[in-house]
Amino acid sequence: MYFSDGEQQPQSFIRGQLSGPGVLQSKGGIDMVAVIFHPMGFNVFFSLPLQLIYNQYVDVDSIEDAGLK
Numbered sequence: 001m002y003f004s005d006g007e008q009q010p011q012s013f014i015r016g017q018l019s020g021p022g023v024l025q026s027k028g029g030i031d032m033v034a035v036i037f038h039p040m041g042f043n044v045f046f047s048l049p050l051q052l053i054y055n056q057y058v059d060v061d062s063i064e065d066a067g068l069k
Helices: 039-045
Strands: 013-015 057-059
Touching: none
Parallel strands: none
Antiparallel strands: 013 057
């Protein structure tokens, strides 16, 4: 899958809250699971401050929490 700017998305990612629409494009079939957290629910699983991922997609492999991989 690709982001609207043509960049290929990572296989597993965390998306922060976006200030506008998020667009993903597929060039074939996809399997997707989405989990939406309330802000305090996110903190139960991740030590990453939410303001660091605002308006961003973060590759799970770039996060140093081995429990996420």
